[in-house]
Amino acid sequence: MNRFSFNQATANYWPMEELVAGCVDAGVSKVGLWREQVAEYGLAATAKLVRDAGLTVTSLCRGGFFSSDGWYDENRRAIDEAATLGAPTLCLVSGGLPAGSRDVDAARRHVGDAVGELVPHALQAGVRLAIEPLHPMFCSDRCVVSTLGQALDLAAPYPAAAVGVMVDTYHVWWDDQVWAQIARAGAEGRIACFQVADWITPLPEGALLGRGLPGEGCIELRRFREAVDAAGYAGPVEVEVFHEQVWARPGREVLDAAIAGYRAHVA
């Protein structure tokens, strides 16, 4: 359990104080946090709350959305927030195509350029940017980075200390090249964080809130954990699940289910 991290989006409506108390009570020492929830509770207050509870923040979700106006300032703020929380990693979801655009190549190039513009501030803040490939079903409207190989290509021009990748089983499980790309990510020192969710069907409308808890779906989760380990990754394993039916359950029940799924299917 020493690598298990509970991403708060898994129990999306669990208030921050209850989340932190619940993790402590369950013997969980690591959490992944989201900017919206942190802002609601207050950045400094959240940082104090988790520190006083002895918790570590494994990642902050999320920066990115480079097709939006104001992305540069917004991402600088996100980096600063991660630093304040002591989170080593800021997860970047790149954003989709600009409105009306069909040029996915240009959108992907822009992601690489935008990440590069953030590198100096990330290095200064001691926060690593983690480019996250999202499932190709999100390519047009949420994230033009669709494979681990693409994420690594985009990261390649920049120092590994500043730019890594997020490996999330939900997004990459279908890719027959993912095993080679995980090995490459390890060799290039780019695995910033590892997240786990399971693939279940049918997808809900909009596709966003369709993830399963570990073990509920068809992904070889343990094979992924062993692959990132074999690539040299020894960091946290975040369980991060979005599903309305999971969110409808009490936070502590969801945490216990995430722990049970992690033990049975990932660890």
Added chain:
Amino acid sequence: MNRFSFNQATANYWPMEELVAGCVDAGVSKVGLWREQVAEYGLAATAKLVRDAGLTVTSLCRGGFFSSDGWYDENRRAIDEAATLGAPTLCLVSGGLPAGSRDVDAARRHVGDAVGELVPHALQAGVRLAIEPLHPMFCSDRCVVSTLGQALDLAAPYPAAAVGVMVDTYHVWWDDQVWAQIARAGAEGRIACFQVADWITPLPEGALLGRGLPGEGCIELRRFREAVDAAGYAGPVEVEVFHEQVWARPGREVLDAAIAGYRAHVA
């Protein structure tokens, strides 16, 4: 317009006789047909109807679903039906993971083996099997073949006259490797057919019926048509769209919209 083919699934509820008459009236000489609709009208009757109308059947959808019991006999029947209709190509949608399985590698190997078992009958019938990669969002429940590269790898052991691939813009547009794989498909003589649909969001529940008519979405459709052409493909361009709102419109209106979208965004 000499390459345009209207896949009947685009106007899913248009009765066969009206479809054929509508195509003739619109100056469309090619159609893609589906086994269910053909069975409903009758195989011999459909073959006579389209032949008497002077139409060509560009493809029959679909065989595959190799995770189902009885796949071998079912696919032999599908090959025979394609031959009866004069369709040069039988589209293969591989099927997803067997119930309860998490072994996508094994499922993909099985697809390759199953295709191989069908090769002799396909050669004898003069029907080419077209392995179709489906979008990765269908990987678990509909088609474990997720990229054009995978489809070509699976086809590679068999004669190109017997086994090709289906290139469908909807399924492969997000893939940054698709341009290289289209060139490879051409060089290997594997492009059996080319289908066009556009990517629109939000996805509906279940994701299946979310396609846009050409021009409604974000895919560089003409770039794809030019890419398959540059790879040596000179065959039909099938418009194949699944969407409840399209299906709710009169068949002839849908045909006209497909033609207009094809002219403006594909041809």
